Amino acid sequence: MQHLTTTHWPGKAARTGGLMSMLLLAGCHPAPDSPSMRPGPGAPPSVAVARVTREDLARLLTLPAEFRPKTEVELHAKVTGYVDRMNVDFGDRVKAGQLLATLEVPELYDQLRNAAALWERAGADATNAEQIRLRLEAVNREHPNLVAPQEMDTARARAGAAQAAAQAARAEVEKFETMTNFTRITAPFAGVITRRSADPGALVAAGTAGTGPDGPLLRLSDNYQLRLDFEVTVDYVQYIHAGSVVTARVDSLGGRVVNGVITRFSSRVNPETRTMLVEMEVPNPDLLLVPGMYAAVTLPVEQHARTLAVPISAVSGGRNPVVYRVGGNGELEARPVRLGLETPERWEILEGLREGDQVVVGRPPVVPAGEKVTPVAAAGQ
Numbered sequence: 533m534q535h536l537t538t539t540h541w542p543g544k545a546a547r548t549g550g551l552m553s554m555l556l557l558a559g560c561h562p563a564p565d566s567p568s569m570r571p572g573p574g575a576p577p578s579v580a581v582a583r584v585t586r587e588d589l590a591r592l593l594t595l596p597a598e599f600r601p602k603t604e605v606e607l608h609a610k611v612t613g614y615v616d617r618m619n620v621d622f623g624d625r626v627k628a629g630q631l632l633a634t635l636e637v638p639e640l641y642d643q644l645r646n647a648a649a650l651w652e653r654a655g656a657d658a659t660n661a662e663q664i665r666l667r668l669e670a671v672n673r674e675h676p677n678l679v680a681p682q683e684m685d686t687a688r689a690r691a692g693a694a695q696a697a698a699q700a701a702r703a704e705v706e707k708f709e710t711m712t713n714f715t716r717i718t719a720p721f722a723g724v725i726t727r728r729s730a731d732p733g734a735l736v737a738a739g740t741a742g743t744g745p746d747g748p749l750l751r752l753s754d755n756y757q758l759r760l761d762f763e764v765t766v767d768y769v770q771y772i773h774a775g776s777v778v779t780a781r782v783d784s785l786g787g788r789v790v791n792g793v794i795t796r797f798s799s800r801v802n803p804e805t806r807t808m809l810v811e812m813e814v815p816n817p818d819l820l821l822v823p824g825m826y827a828a829v830t831l832p833v834e835q836h837a838r839t840l841a842v843p844i845s846a847v848s849g850g851r852n853p854v855v856y857r858v859g860g861n862g863e864l865e866a867r868p869v870r871l872g873l874e875t876p877e878r879w880e881i882l883e884g885l886r887e888g889d890q891v892v893v894g895r896p897p898v899v900p901a902g903e904k905v906t907p908v909a910a911a912g913q
Contacts, residue, residue, distance in 0.1 A: 579897050580910035581858055581890040587841045589873050589880055590832035593771075597762035597780060597829040599821055601755055602813065603721060606748035609736040610714040613637035620750070622728045625819075626719045633749060635715040635736070644708035651701035658694035665691040719752060724819070727751035758814045758821055760792070762829045763807035771833040772797050778812050780827040790814055790827070836873050840881040843910075846891045847871065847879050855885060856892040862904040864897060 613635040620632050665687040672679045730736055730749045739747075760780055764772055772794065780790040798809040812829075814821065847853050847869070857867045869884030885891070893910045 576862060576904040576906045577897075577899055578906045578908045579856075579858070579864070579892050579899070580894050581907040582843050582846060582893045582910050584840055584842055584881065584885050584887055584889040584891060586838045586887055587878065588835065588837050589839055589841055589875050589878055590835040591873060591875065592830050593764075593768055593833050595762045595764065595829045595831075597760050597827045599758045599760055599814070599825045599827065600823045601723070601753035602757040602759050603723070603754040604726075605720060605752055606727075607632065607717055607750045607752060608739055608748050609635060609717070610738050611635065611637055611640065611711055612737045613640070613715060613735075615730050615732050615734045615736060615749070616715075618728070618730065618732055618749075620725050620728070622725050624725045626723060626725060626752070628719055628722045630719045631716060632719055632725075633717045633730075635717070637712075637715055640708065640711055640715070644705070644712060647701065647704040647708050651698065651705050654694070654698040654701040658691070658698040661687075661691040661694035717749065721752070721754055722756065723752050723754040725750055726753045726823075753823060755819055755821075755823060756816055758816050758823065760790075760812045760814050760827060760829065762810055763802075763805065764797075764810050766801050766806045766808070768833050769801065769808050771831075772808065772810055776831060779830045780812075780814070781830070782821065782825060782827045784825055785820065788820075790821075794831075834873060836880060839872070840885060840887060841878040842881055842885070842891055843893050844874075844877060844879055845893045848896050855881075856897055856901070857885065858890040858892065858905060858907045862906065864892070864899055864901050864903055864905050866901040 614637075616634045616636040618633045620626060626632065668679050668684055668687050672684060727748075728750055729747055736749060760778075774794055774796065776794045778792050778794055780792070782788045782790065792812045792814055794810060795813045796811050801808050842855060846855055848855075849868075853869050853871050855867050855869050857865045859865055867884050870882040872880030872882045874880070890907050897905070899905055
């Protein structure tokens with residue numbers, strides 16, 4: 533191979549020699565339109581084709597959805613008192629049974645001690661009444677008719693009443709013991725503290741609703757297991773079944789994909805929105821998913837199993853769909869077809885083709901039907 537690296541022309545002879553060399557090199561390569569670059573006469577043109585195959589097709593429905601905790605509770609004080617200790621703050625992860633806060637209720641402990649003293653006194657009275665009854669019954673057995681029947685009945689009644697009073701006093705003690713346990717607020721399940729509404733020294737009232745002193749001290753959410761809720765319009769309610777596969781994409785996490793199944797649905801269409809609530813459960817052990825995040829849920833509807841399918845680009849013709857089929861002899865044939873389900877990549881073929889047929893993909897061929905072509909497998913087929 534000759535390389536030309538000349539940078540100057542010293543004379544006429546050199547210029548003439550260089551020009552001759554360039555002409556010789558040009559003669560070594562055929563022109564683009566030379567006969568050696570064009571297809572030979574009668575050679576059939578090539579067309580990209582794909583096989584008709586059997587596939588499972590489904591229309592995909594995409595809906596907006598929102599994550600929320602599987603379980604969420606607001607923890608209230610059941611007794612009125614002052615916050616003694618607050619052991620957690622919002623964002624803290626807690627375990628089931630963990631002590632979250634304690635309340636200070638001095639009068640409650642005084643009531644408990646008073647109830648315990650009354651129980652002790654009632655127990656002593658019950659013991660004394662029972663001993664009197666037992667002594668009278670012993671005397672009556674040794675000396676019949678010595679003790680009047682009325683006196684025996686009175687002794688038995690007093691013993692029973694004293695026993696009942698002791699039981700009531702014990703119940704009162706147990707009541708105050710239970711109330712003192714209410715001064716310890718513990719986590720009913722493992723989760724994350726998502727709100728804290730009181731600080732040590734604050735007065736809180738016993739209650740189950742409201743705000744301020746009557747409101748909740750803490751809010752606890754089970755973020756380790758989330759619910760993903762979405763609404764399905766009435767047109768697609770018939771395709772919703774428990775266990776159906778669902779895919780969710782979370783754009784706020786860089787397009788993270790979460791796979792799951794439908795766990796439950798309300799089985800009732802909201803008359804105002806004409807939608808039905810559907811839910812799937814999503815494990816969240818790393819707590820990357822946060823309640824309140826949005827997701828795009830995709831679920832298959834109108835599924836057709838093992839049906840004939842061709843690429844979308846193989847169908848043309850608008851209202852009168854046509855597919856160009858390459859026969860066994862290489863002839864191109866315009867074949868009318870009846871279409872079924874359409875997906876982003878495939879058309880379902882109900883009539884007009886058979887499994888294994890080769891069809892032209894891409895733009896409609898410029899070769900008229902009846903002419904021979906050379907089929908070439910399209911990329912990805």
